[in-house]
Amino acid sequence: MNMTQARISINGPNDLLTTIPLLLGFKPEHSLVVVGLAARQLQCTFRVDLPGSADHLEHLPDLTGQLSLNECDECVVVAYGEKEVAEASIERAAARLFNAGIPPLDRLRVADGRWFSLTCDKPCCPPEGTPIPETSPASCEVALAGCYAAADRAEVAELLAPAAPGRRAAVERAVAAALAAEADLDWATQRSQDLHAIDHWMSTTALPGPDDIASIGLALGDLDIRDYAIRRICTGQFESNRLDLWTWVTRHMADDLRAPAATVAGFAAYRFGNGVLALEAFDTALKSSPNYRLAQMLRAALQAGYPPASLANIGTAELEAAGREE
Structure with a gap:
């Protein structure tokens, strides 16, 4: 539920x-x-x-x-x-x-x-x-x-704290390898792989290792893939909106690559009704990329008190078009 x-x-x-x-x-x-x-x-x-x-x-x-x-x-x-x-x-x-x-x-x-x-x-x-x-x-x-x-706000913030240095270093190496491999792929193949990765990891209860963290984190940097993940969250089919997955990916990405994953984590938390974690996630995204528009929009909506159900159309129509300006 x-x-x-x-x-x-x-x-x-x-x-x-x-x-x-x-x-x-x-x-x-x-x-x-x-x-x-x-x-x-x-x-x-x-x-x-x-x-x-x-x-x-x-x-x-x-x-x-x-x-x-x-x-x-x-x-x-x-x-x-x-x-x-x-x-x-x-x-x-x-x-x-x-x-x-x-x-x-x-x-x-x-x-x-x-x-x-x-x-x-x-x-x-x-x-x-x-x-x-x-x-x-x-x-x-x-x-x-x-x-x-959680015991206090600090414990909530810890859910998004950077992972251990060794684990982040392993993901950084995987990111470099993934970027090199992507250079040899055509757009359609890359898109198909990215969509499959989102579907696969949202449909399991497991958490990805370094190679798959890198793949998911980089995939979310594509606005179409990010918005696809958001639409999947909006279906309400996944346990806790797979908050554990999105925070896990956020924690392992390099600082300059965290904004997309952190924004998706914040969206998942917001839709689930956890405004405190959502705010922490949007702040994390904006520390990484101060002009990341979707994080700005969602943070403003959260602070204004818009109910989670009002986010059902995020990632489509007008908001999807607005996201293209990022």
């Missing part, structure tokens, strides 16, 4: 709070999280850093536009962190959302493994807080969809 296809029902704070780390891809700290709902089903999740103190709420980003774009009709506002700044941030965000026509169902603060409700003073929400369980029905459903929570 893909997170873009899943419809997750949230039944109370325990369901919500055990699910948020899985949706974000890491365990939040010093964060404001807004969970958007549509017909009481989970629609989207957005996170921002809390300001440094309650005296600096003007630095708290406004998430009303992102929830409106995702057609949310209600939400829950959650802050992770110290009481004063967390509760002040919750109230600021809740007021903005209420004024935007997306009323908060609840306002929660999380600290030290317990949650505190800012809207309920009944025995079900004691002033000393309620322990957050390890799992819930909703979190199990999200986990079955393939989501997991």
Whole structure:
């Protein structure tokens, strides 16, 4: 099951709070999280850093536009962190959302493994807080969809960190050999080989060795092949959109060749619903090639809050034509 296809029902704070780390891809700290709902089903999740103190709420980003774009009709506002700044941030965000026509169902603060409700003073929400369980029905459903929570943002970034020097050196040698071999191939033969490589490695659970990493990484440098891979991802047929494959290739390519693979990795993460990993991947692509247009476009769409389902036509029609300008 893909997170873009899943419809997750949230039944109370325990369901919500055990699910948020899985949706974000890491365990939040010093964060404001807004969970958007549509017909009481989970629609989207957005996170921002809390300001440094309650005296600096003007630095708290406004998430009303992102929830409106995702057609949310209600939400829950959650802050992770110290009481004063967390509760002040919750109230600021809740007021903005209420004024935007997306009323908060609840306002929660999380600290030290317990949650505190800012809207309920009944025995079900004691002033000393309620322990957050390890799992819930909703979190199990999200986990079955393939989501997991890293310990922090740094652990997410490590998924795209360069591979060991020896492995990267082996891929660099394979890249040089592949480029030399390609000089003797006609366009149709090369294209057929590249398409076969994409189909083969997307359809297996294995990860390629140096020669095949080089072939895939170089193939993605052709915009037609890159867009073909993106269209295959959009079918939703592949486990976790083969994120493991795309991050694996990204980690092994030389810095100046990483942008295409990193962009495909980011797209796969975005379509799967892992915005944090997607952002890391787009940033990786743009560090390699600052003007790589598709990475720029997708990063902007992600930050604006466009839902993953809206990316179904990426790689075709107008966007495919726009990509030719890179």
